[in-house]
Amino acid sequence: MKLIACYSNKGGVGKTAASVNLAYASALSGNRTLLCDLDPQGASGFYFRVKPSEKLKNTTFFEDTKKFTDSIRESDFHNLDLLPANISFRDFDIFLSRMKKSRSRLNKALKPVDGEYDIVLLDCPPNISLLSENVFKVADRIVVPVIPTTLSQRTLEQLYDFFKKQGYKSSKIFPFFSMVQQSKSLHLQIMEEIRAGNKQVMETWIPFSTHIERMGVHRAPALAYAEKEAAVAAYSQLWQEVQN
Amino acid sequence: MNLPSPQTFMLPAGIHVKKINATLKDANMTLAGNACEPEEGTVLDTFDAAVYNSGALLIQTESDLLRLCWSGEVTSQAAPESEWQFARDLPRGPVRDQLLDLSSLRAFTPAGRVTIIRDILSLLDDEQKTCCRIESVTLSRGKNIWSWLRTRPMRGYSDSHTLICGILKKVEKPGLPAEVLKLRISDYTSKPDIHLSENAPARTSLCTIVQTFLQVTRRNEPGLIDDIDTEFLHHWRVSLRKVRSVLTLFKGVVATETLDQLKQDFRDIMQDTNLMRDRDVYFLSRDDYFALVPPKAHPGLGILFELLQRDRDEAFEKVKAMLKSKAYKQQIKSIQKLFENPKALPKGPQADAPSKIFAANLVLKRYKKVCRLAGNITDKTPDETIHELRIQCKKLRYLIESAQPLFDDNQVKSLLKTLKGLQEHLGSFNDQSVQQATLAECLDRYPGTGPDAKALAESIGALTAMLYRKQLEERRMIIENLSRFYSPDTQGAFNALFDLKHIAANPKPETDEQDKTQVDS
Known part of the structure; x- marks a missing residue:
């Protein structure tokens, strides 16, 4: 079982869109895939029309393996299951801070599904928290969507600094450019700058696209309804890169 | 993972989605199907109904060859482009594998035409999320309709599965497709039931056994004349051999004179078939023979099989002529008649x-x-x-x-x-x-x-x-x-x-x- 986290400490950068489409692409390439929605807003679940997990409240996520596995829902797509979030996930840090080995709890929580899935994708909330540190520790790869703007550039640098300071492996971080508008020279310039200083940046980038924005209308991964659109097809390509 | 087991339902009617949806209304759920086009299909089976007796139907449409096991799954593969008779003639695929296991020697022939509609129904919640899928096959022949449904439970949605199973259970009316659709499924078996009484005179039991085997012989005649597959001749011969053996082995039950005459009759009837069966056995092992010898010997083996084929063709013509002859018909009928009434059968010392x-x-x-x-x-x-x-x-x-x-x-x-x-x-x-x-x-x-x-x-x-x-x-x-x-x-x-x-x-x-x-x- 490989654990891939889709993470950014900045909001609105296309994390959920990437998580949903990467999970879909993973399932399509034959992997038994679980998309684990860790964001209390539950957007991943919304895109898959899956209702919030009612039984997975408070500390049960970390402590009750039966409730954890019972909360997993089969999506409408072959090979793809989802663990939906609920609003109580916003208190994860409080629960974690009260627990022993608070930075390894996510690893323990995911143990019951080890062997059931080839890929577990974590859709993470946009903050640096105890939960994020669990993710940094347990994930095999961390894909980080970056909008090529100065602010995003700064956030990425902050992430690397945090990893360095806390002793996490920064080699796990794989940034990719998201919501790119080629008509903007600033986007192109920042992409060039970041690439020049970071060899881990993915080749594939995701253009800004209304087809992706319309995921909320279709309530399905963009790859399921607009796979031929270049911006959407980029997710498949990105998945190939992540997988390799 | 606790996934409920799939459930199967059969009903002698079409699937009324509207009616089911009326029941689902309270649960805020709907059942949605796709507007699937009906296709024409042919039900195929062997002379001994190997497919049907295994609890399944074999249907060929223009696009697919499918085996519907009514207590299990639908298996399908693309319909073969050319005509086929035997499982081995089919292109590789899961249906071919199943048929080879089921009946590798028998020809598959049409048992009736049907109209088939296949669909995957989705049970949707109020978010339009699929909570359970239901595979459906509806077959119709004239006014007769038979439907088959099999649930495909989804992880995390056991309650929805329970709900739809409860509804389908209420509309279900068990009935197998042959009776509902009035399909011509053969009731032939080479191993028929024989009812004997332990204290009945040996002569009575002998007559029952002989009559049963002779019925097997007679039922194989049309297929043998049409040369549908090698099993017709094989069963025809085996049943006669069994009759002959039982008559001899039940020593002293039949009068010696009658027994000698019968033995002669069987010899006469069967002798023409020996060569044909011998050559059939060769052809059934054809692939094995080719595998036994090195490739350089294959052309020679080809010539050998041409020779054997010629023998077989000639032998078959002889057998066919014999079976169609008045003499054979009279002979076999008179043997049958002899065993109709045990009391009329000339008895030996052990008859009672x-x-x-x-x-x-x-x-x-x-x-x-x-x-x-x-x-x-x-x-x-x-x-x-x-x-x-x-x-x-x-x-x-x-x-x-x-x-x-x-x-x-x-x-x-x-x-x-x-x-x-x-x-x-x-x-x-x-x-x-x-x-x-x-x-x-x-x-x-x-x-x-x-x-x-x-x-x-x-x-x-x-x-x-x-x-x-x-x-x-x-x-x-x-x-x-x-x-x-x-x-x-x-x-x-x-x-x-x-x-x-x-x-x-x-x-x-x-x-x-x-x-x-x-x-x-």
């Missing part, structure tokens, strides 16, 4: 003996005979003695099978299993011996001296060598199986079941159940 005691005695005597013969078999025993053992085993088998309804079914089956194991090797040993002789004969019949003759000679040489090697291996297996066959355990089992004194000392009252016991003929 109670069936069970009479049969038990015969089986035990025959078994002892086989054991005596088997006990002397060694590595050096001549082939002839092994052939004699084969014949004796065959007689014993026919005898036990004929008398099976009179004894404990499970015990008989267990003894037959040991016997069958031995017979398989004896049969192969004999086949290889006969085939080596036929090959030598083929060589003599091909007079040419050209390259074809050389190729033929080479391939026959290679094949004969391989067959001889296989025959030696079979001899080893026969000796291995023999020790099991006359082991103290098997002897004890035979005695326990067929020992006359034992049966007389422990009489069992005749029950209905004993009368209904089936024979594995």
